[in-house]
């Protein structure tokens with residue numbers, strides 16, 4: 400196993416988790432400025448870097464037949480297609496990209512998609528530490544997309560909203576018709592709320608990661624599974640059979 404972004408908040412936690420796992424060997428740690436080379440001979444690389452670097456790292460690994468587990472956010476459909484094309488040249492190699500490896504966050508996305516068709520209104524609030532460089536979070540974007548898909552499939556119209564005038568940003572970002580609000584606050588790690596409402600009731604789904612260890616079981620599940628899943632998998636839910 401090799402870790403790219405090994406000096407970062409997540410990468411260092413992944414290194415600790417791999418070192419504590421009896422069935423995994425940490426053979427390489429790479430961070431900004433390091434030559435990836437043959438990735439120290441690793442069979443699987445884990446990438447927790449920055450949106451601008453992750454695609455290049457993934458392509459580097461795939462070209463060498465190294466499976467990759469990616470937690471870095473900021474993936475567009477176009478970038479995912481680039482990975483798919485690279486994987487076509489390397490049948491047998493697997494890439495797993497997941498915006499969130501915390502089991503509870505994956506379940507929240509699933510539950511939100513289940514609930515979405517039953518409510519008139521739905522909004523997403525994500526809350527993170529202030530050192531995070533992207534907003535809204537990859538998890539919130541994915542959550543909103545899953546909600547929007549479910550509502551489209553069920554023919555649910557857009558949520559009611561009489562706002563006629565507002566300060567820019569007051570109603571959040573529009574992700575596929577779902578308002579997404581981002582909070583940055585010292586003391587937080589990674590948190591998400593999905594608010595659903597109809598006349599006379601609301602449902603609130605909330606997930607809290609208080610510590611980055613919360614992502615490690617999911618990352619290790621991904622590392623152990625990725626070699627058995629050739630091609631591109633987007634979302635840990637597929638590995639968990641949800």
Ligand SMILES: NC(=O)C1=CN([C@@H]2O[C@H](COP(=O)(O)OP(=O)(O)OC[C@H]3O[C@@H](n4cnc5c(N)ncnc54)[C@H](OP(=O)(O)O)[C@@H]3O)[C@@H](O)[C@H]2O)C=CC1
Pocket residue numbers: 403404405406407408409410429430431432447448449450452469470471472473497498499500501537614
């Ligand atoms: N999927 C999930 O479950 C989770 C995903 N994330 C995502 O993971 C990513 C990383 O988060 P986090 O660990 O908090 O961020 P950090 O900034 O703490 O870590 C990123 C690390 O990558 C390094 N880096 C930057 N560019 C490169 C490069 N080209 N090659 C190798 N290393 C590089 C950075 O170095 P330097 O600081 O010197 O630039 C830094 O050490 C983010 O996109 C975040 O959203 C976070 C938590 C959970």
Ligand SMILES: O=C(O)C1=N[C@H](C(=O)O)C[C@H](O)C1
Pocket residue numbers: 472498499527531532535536537538539588589590
């Ligand atoms: O940067 C973070 O911290 C996190 N990033 C991921 C995201 O953008 O969704 C996952 C989690 O929210 C923590």
